[in-house]
Amino acid sequence: MLPAVGSMCRTGRLGWTMTMINFDQLCKSYGGRRVVDELTLSVSAGTVTGFLGPNGAGKSTALRILLGMSAPDAGTATVADRRYQSLGSPGLLVGALLDADAFHPGRTGRESLRLSCLTMGLPMRRVDEVLDLVGLTRAESRRRVRSYSLGMRQRLGLANALLGDPAVLILDEPANGLDPQGQRWLGELLRERAGQGCTVLLSSHQLAEVERIADRLAIIADGRLVAHGRPAELRASHGDITDFYFAVTSGLDRAA
Numbered sequence: 001m002l003p004a005v006g007s008m009c010r011t012g013r014l015g016w017t018m019t020m021i022n023f024d025q026l027c028k029s030y031g032g033r034r035v036v037d038e039l040t041l042s043v044s045a046g047t048v049t050g051f052l053g054p055n056g057a058g059k060s061t062a063l064r065i066l067l068g069m070s071a072p073d074a075g076t077a078t079v080a081d082r083r084y085q086s087l088g089s090p091g092l093l094v095g096a097l098l099d100a101d102a103f104h105p106g107r108t109g110r111e112s113l114r115l116s117c118l119t120m121g122l123p124m125r126r127v128d129e130v131l132d133l134v135g136l137t138r139a140e141s142r143r144r145v146r147s148y149s150l151g152m153r154q155r156l157g158l159a160n161a162l163l164g165d166p167a168v169l170i171l172d173e174p175a176n177g178l179d180p181q182g183q184r185w186l187g188e189l190l191r192e193r194a195g196q197g198c199t200v201l202l203s204s205h206q207l208a209e210v211e212r213i214a215d216r217l218a219i220i221a222d223g224r225l226v227a228h229g230r231p232a233e234l235r236a237s238h239g240d241i242t243d244f245y246f247a248v249t250s251g252l253d254r255a256a
């Protein structure tokens with residue numbers, strides 16, 4: 001694991017903590033419509049943050065900007081205090097899974113991972129190590145991606161994100177297509193990574209599972225942060241989190 005770098009910030013009862021991911025007044029519009037609207041959010045090192053919100057709330061757009069795949073209109077999105085494009089070896093610091101369909105369907109899972117190893121200058125032994133981590137067998141890794149189920153493609157995407165043993169994981173709906181056992185397994189994997197110091201930001205629609213594993217929940221609707229806090233604090237202040245989620249997002253969701 002790479003040493004964590006980032007900025008110190010003051011957090012209520014916790015005192016000082018290290019910020020690894022930071023969105024500051026982030027704005028993005030498409031066709032004159034604000035889809036990310038002054039989003040400000042800090043994610044502390046070694047924590048799991050669930051990024052929740054209805055379809056079209058702006059989660060993927062914010063994550064894409066964070067990963068340098070889209071430019072903001074205003075504001076900043078940084079990892080370890082730097083824009084993704086200016087990180088020295090971004091693939092080694094940040095592992096990302098944005099789209100389970102990003103792999104070439106004609107390649108095998110193993111070939112896809114080997115290609116990523118080559119691109120990042122990693123030893124080929126990492127391929128088998130991450131396959132073991134995500135529960136894909138050697139035989140499955142030799143099948144073409146076009147024959148994979150969605151759950152298998154998600155596991156392959158996660159394997160790819162883990163290749164560089166990154167200090168930060170950014171995952172866009174990684175639980176989609178995973179069965180309940182798979183979702184439980186994913187949660188445990190992410191908790192374990194966070195326990196080792198990894199910072200995890202994951203978007204999801206699996207409210208109960210994310211509530212179970214996340215240190216913090218950030219809820220956005222209509223491009224704006226509408227709630228942020230520890231699950232226990234949100235429950236103490238607002239009661240059942242699913243009911244609270246519906247209350248803060250109802251009427252605000254836009255068509256995706």
Ligand SMILES: Nc1ncnc2c1ncn2[C@@H]1O[C@H](COP(=O)(O)OP(=O)(O)OP(=O)(O)O)[C@@H](O)[C@H]1O
Nearest residue numbers: 030035054055056057058059060061062254255256
């Ligand atoms: N490249 C684009 N061009 C035009 N509109 C876009 C583009 N990307 C996203 N949008 C729009 O921005 C809004 C936010 O989309 P985004 O994918 O960020 O939402 P999301 O919260 O990730 O939703 P979901 O949960 O459905 O994945 C949507 O209305 C979407 O149609």
